[in-house]
Amino acid sequence: MTKLRLLPSIEHLRQRDAIRSLTTDYGPKATLATLRTVVESLRQEISNSDQPQPDDREQAAIIIEQRTALKLASAFKPSLTSVINATGVIVHTNLGRAPLAANIAQHVAGLAGNYTNLEYSLTTGQRGSRHIHSAHLLTHLTGAPAALVVNNNAAAVMLTLAALAKGREVIVSRGELVEIGGGFRIPDIMRQSGTQLREVGTTNKTRVADFAAAINDRTALILVVHPSNFRIEGFTEKPNLTDLVTLGKRFNIPIVEDLGSGNLLPLSKETIDDPSVRTSISAGVSVCCFSGDKLLGGPQAGIIIGHEDLLKQLSRHPLMRVLRVDKLTLSALEATLLEYASGRASATVPVVRMIQTTVEEIEVRATALAGSLLENQYLKVDTITGTSTVGGGSAPGSSLPTRLVRLRPRQGSVTKLEARLRSLQPPIVSRIENDGVLLDLRTVMPEHDKQLTTLLSDLD
DSSP: OGGGGGSOOHHHHHTSHHHHHHHHHHOHHHHHHHHHHHHHHHHHHHHSTTSOOOSSHHHHHHHHHHHHHHHHHHHTSOSOOOOEEOSSBSSOGGGTSSOOOHHHHHHHHHHHTSOOOTTBOTTTSSBOOTTHHHHHHHHHHHOOSEEEEESSHHHHHHHHHHHHHTTSEEEEEGGGOOBOGGGOBHHHHHHHHTOEEEEESOSSBOOHHHHHHHOOTTEEEEEEEOOTTOOOOSSOBOOOHHHHHHHHHHHTOOEEEEEESOBOSOOOTTTOOOOBHHHHHHHTOSEEEEESSSTTOSSSOEEEEEOHHHHHHHHTSHHHHHHBOOHHHHHHHHHHHHHHHTTOHHHHOHHHHHHHOOHHHHHHHHHHHHHHTTTOSSEEEEEEEEEEBOBTTBSTTOOEEEEEEEEEESSSOHHHHHHHHHTSSSOEEOEEETTEEEEEGGGSOGGGHHHHHHHHHTOO
């Protein structure tokens, strides 16, 4: 009990220079609440004779100041932070999907701190539309007559269904009733949009005749869903998109396609087997929806392109206001699309560049990294062959050959090593395979190689 008398009073602590400084930095309310928590914690420790005890009142005050400073710094530090993605998963959903190009990030930062002409016409001085800032580029790059942007692809699909088919039937192949990340399912989205699902075909086989047989006077549209996160192989059959468009025209029924990833470049099937947006538009689909932050390599957005009369219905729907994007998303999307329009995307958009990087280019970097760590007393390092994946529900089943840097601790487990890499600043996110922690430099920005080398060299 005598030791408890060493604890300074809260009022005394608040008058000390260190606590005054913390109050200036973090505000009186947060500082006082944290201070009380720390004092109570130290009180419990002193009551437990097994814990180290402060020798005098000054030492107790210093301990309280230090702990209060640490707790406040932790509480006021942003939880969202940049990481080094060494997993080899290019569009990593848990790591924020597509990273923006450096020049695009700078462009967005420049607009973020200023007023913009988001909904203001500099020509007329009157109110304008936020949708013009990317629509002209989307129609140019895809060949579609019109374009809209909402906050993600699930929103794009839901808005399309609600605006064009509420209270009516939507025909979908049973094999395309997919579940995307987070447990969101196409039937659930359809239910929330107020449409009625009409399944046709079987899991592995659906024909045009199945769609034709399901059409009735309550049919609003046919929905085609790209199976972005799985692949069915073997005894399978699905209708050609052009044949479905022909069927739709015959019955005056729109064909809506949820493409998911949204590939704008003619990537070879040897590199990645995912349908391009322009191919869908050329086939004649009425409306096409896809993501902005997958293969496109831009910000999170749901992009809707298609017939102008149908997109006008979408733009006038009350959900459009709910799902609209802000100036930062539009600025990042427009800047990304400009890279495509100028022909620079293969070199400047990180996702595209990572997909097209050759295994030989990765091997040069992997060999250099491994070589710089050969003298490390904590790690055993070598390089092995492996594969990268596109990720993000893009190109299921596709993989890209790569060269991996394998790290193995001389003492301890690979699990502890992997966790230690995650504790660094910035954290290194890797994967465990082949009895080691694997680093795939395909998903590490080349400009981060030096930083990665320094972080690993400092491990001991």
